[in-house]
Amino acid sequence: MSESATAPSHFIRNIVTEDRQNNKNNGRVHTRFPPEPNGYLHIGHAKSICLNFGLAAEFGGLCNLRFDDTNPSKEDVEYVESIKSDVRWLGFDWDDREFYASDYFEQLYRFAVELLESADAYVCDLSADEIRKHRGTLTEAGKESPYRARSVEENLDLFQRMRAGEFPDGSRTLRAKVDMASPNLNMRDPVMYRILRATHHRTGDKWCIYPTYDFAHGQSDSIEGITHSICTLEFEDHRPLYDWFLDKLKIHHPRQIEFARLNLTHTVLSKRKLLQLVQRGYVAGWDDPRMPTLAGIRRRGYTPESLRVFCERIGVAKRNSTVDVAMLEHCVREDLNRRAPRVMAVLRPLRVIITNYPEGQAEELEAVNNPEDPQMGTRKVPFSRVLYIEQDDFRETPPKGFFRLAPGREVRLRYAYIIKCDEVVKDPTSGAVIELRCSYDPETKSGSVQSGRKVKATLHWVSAAHAVEAEARLYDHLFAAENSDDVEEGADWTRNINPNSLETLASCRVEPCLKDAAPGDRYQFERLGYFCVDPVDSSDRKLVFNRTVTLRDAWAKAEKARKRE
RNA sequence: UGGGCGGUCGCCAAGCGGUAAGGCCCCGGACUUUGGAUCCGGUAUCGAAGGUUCGAAUCCUUCCCGCCCAGCCA
Numbered sequence: 001m002s003e004s005a006t007a008p009s010h011f012i013r014n015i016v017t018e019d020r021q022n023n024k025n026n027g028r029v030h031t032r033f034p035p036e037p038n039g040y041l042h043i044g045h046a047k048s049i050c051l052n053f054g055l056a057a058e059f060g061g062l063c064n065l066r067f068d069d070t071n072p073s074k075e076d077v078e079y080v081e082s083i084k085s086d087v088r089w090l091g092f093d094w095d096d097r098e099f100y101a102s103d104y105f106e107q108l109y110r111f112a113v114e115l116l117e118s119a120d121a122y123v124c125d126l127s128a129d130e131i132r133k134h135r136g137t138l139t140e141a142g143k144e145s146p147y148r149a150r151s152v153e154e155n156l157d158l159f160q161r162m163r164a165g166e167f168p169d170g171s172r173t174l175r176a177k178v179d180m181a182s183p184n185l186n187m188r189d190p191v192m193y194r195i196l197r198a199t200h201h202r203t204g205d206k207w208c209i210y211p212t213y214d215f216a217h218g219q220s221d222s223i224e225g226i227t228h229s230i231c232t233l234e235f236e237d238h239r240p241l242y243d244w245f246l247d248k249l250k251i252h253h254p255r256q257i258e259f260a261r262l263n264l265t266h267t268v269l270s271k272r273k274l275l276q277l278v279q280r281g282y283v284a285g286w287d288d289p290r291m292p293t294l295a296g297i298r299r300r301g302y303t304p305e306s307l308r309v310f311c312e313r314i315g316v317a318k319r320n321s322t323v324d325v326a327m328l329e330h331c332v333r334e335d336l337n338r339r340a341p342r343v344m345a346v347l348r349p350l351r352v353i354i355t356n357y358p359e360g361q362a363e364e365l366e367a368v369n370n371p372e373d374p375q376m377g378t379r380k381v382p383f384s385r386v387l388y389i390e391q392d393d394f395r396e397t398p399p400k401g402f403f404r405l406a407p408g409r410e411v412r413l414r415y416a417y418i419i420k421c422d423e424v425v426k427d428p429t430s431g432a433v434i435e436l437r438c439s440y441d442p443e444t445k446s447g448s449v450q451s452g453r454k455v456k457a458t459l460h461w462v463s464a465a466h467a468v469e470a471e472a473r474l475y476d477h478l479f480a481a482e483n484s485d486d487v488e489e490g491a492d493w494t495r496n497i498n499p500n501s502l503e504t505l506a507s508c509r510v511e512p513c514l515k516d517a518a519p520g521d522r523y524q525f526e527r528l529g530y531f532c533v534d535p536v537d538s539s540d541r542k543l544v545f546n547r548t549v550t551l552r553d554a555w556a557k558a559e560k561a562r563k564r565e
Numbered sequence: 566u567g568g569g570c571g572g573u574c575g576c577c578a579a580g581c582g583g584u585a586a587g588g589c590c591c592c593g594g595a596c597u598u599u600g601g602a603u604c605c606g607g608u609a610u611c612g613a614a615g616g617u618u619c620g621a622a623u624c625c626u627u628c629c630c631g632c633c634c635a636g637c638c639a
Binding site: 034073074174182192235260317338342413416418456 | 587589600631
């Protein structure tokens with residue numbers, strides 16, 4: 001996987017390249033990632049983070065981390081902390097350039113006063129409701145506020161008193177004097193400041209008026225000397241307003257470029273819905289491994305490298321699109337295939353007795369840690385008379401195309417011997433298969449001269465006496481439908497939540513080398529998938545593995561297709 | 566029916582007047598002590614209709630479809 005070797009062109013990269021060629025900003029490239037600390041970052045943010053930090057790195061520029069914290073009623077330090085650790089985990093560094101829109105409150109206030117002095121803004125006494133009514137509609141022009149013509153002196157006095165706390169919340173606003181007849185609703189005298197008594201996570205109770213995003217964002221970028229303000233499509237309509245403020249204020253003009261936000265199949269990426277999933281208990285928290293949050297994805301076992309490659313591969317464009325989650329899954333598999341050590345683990349154990357293997361005997365067999373990387377060496381795996389294999393690897397009446405174990409059939413045990421199933425032991429009451437009695441061929445030991453004999457399948461296994469117990473959590477898509485909104489009339493999107501998105505297997509048996517696995521360690525359980533030690537619930541007493549993603553499985557696919565017919 | 570933006574393979578996405586990259590998915594096949602990995606091979610005429618041109622996905626015209634905007638949210 002070559003993260004940097006392939007830098008496919010996209011329109012933003014082209015714009016930046018062109019701007020440099022024209023020596024715009026003296027060839028300087030300075031971007032920023034501007035989250036609002038009102039929720040956890042998700043994979044959609046990762047796209048923006050990779051874009052902003054990536055472009056800066058690529059062109060020898062800088063990228064700031066700036067919190068757009070202009071709405072204290074929704075923001076919290078919990079979120080700023082999680083955002084910082086998520087960005088770091090993704091692999092990016094903002095050095096000492098950690099900024100906050102709230103750092104600029106005083107400056108923003110002065111900007112507002114400037115606009116008041118040039119009669120480009122005014123204090124408006126209309127209520128929220130009245131402002132809405134005056135705004136007009138998509139097809140009709142709005143009406144001017146009766147307070148629009150206040151004198152500069154009166155405006156200055158009123159605004160100063162707004163700041164001083166003389167008026168109740170919501171009683172007045174500061175508005176830009178633009179154009180109530182503009183076809184762009186954002187230009188119909190937008191609110192710049194509102195009166196809001198809320199304790200801000202950084203400025204405390206210093207302010208009782210707060211700038212709106214529209215009045216803060218563009219100027220914040222300008223103050224920081226941002227050259228390319230990259231944001232999502234919905235802000236395209238706001239650009240004329242930002243330009244208007246910057247022009248009136250005669251300050252540095254970043255170039256705003258909008259791109260389409262990421263959508264993924266089988267999940268949701270809206271802050272509102274993610275919040276509801278957490279609050280209504282559909283998931284265990286922001287870091288539930290089924291969540292598309294960076295915290296969840298990280299806990300699930302995804303690597304930051306795979307996320308970065310994913311973000312590079314999906315591209316950047318203005319077209320609304322929904323990326324198939326299979327693309328994401330492909331990226332982790334590709335990365336983990338290269339780096340995850342292989343290990344044998346039996347999720348649903350079926351006991352196997354090797355009848356002709358001496359009781360009490362055990363031997364150490366050599367197993368390769370990663371066939372993709374010989375450097376990773378080998379390890380010893382204990383073999384003995386009583387083993388466990390996967391329940392799925394045995395069928396009493398094998399369907400066509402099934403070439404694993406069945407009565408009378410032979411298979412190879414990985415790194416060990418070829419065994420033959422001689423007898424099936426069932427529970428007398430339930431009829432369930434509870435044990436297999438097999439015989440092994442001592443001549444077929446892995447690596448020996450005779451070992452070349454061909455059998456149709458190789459199974460993973462674990463020695464019963466040596467195995468370590470563990471819990472495995474198997475995850476599936478959070479939403480059964482590709483599109484979470486794809487529900488019948490009147491039904492809620494939560495109807496699409498996949499009731500089987502989590503399956504917990506409490507009595508798995510894993511090979512002994514896993515005993516000392518540390519939280520976060522990633523492995524490939526041969527033939528099953530990639531798993532990582534759950535950083536939260538795993539302990540010395542109880543090993544817990546999260547399945548990051550399954551291996552591609554041609555047999556499972558074929559069987560599924562067969563069932564559909 | 567106002568304004569802004571978009572429509573290239575099932576899903577992403579290059580292309581910027583010279584005759585449709587790549588990735589994912591899918592389907593074949595080779596190889597294989599992971600039905601994994603790897604390797605080969607297969608699959609679009611560019612929303613529609615006109616026009617300009619020797620030549621158009623790329624230029625022009627008209628039409629159709631989708632997304633965003635009427636928070637003192639961001």
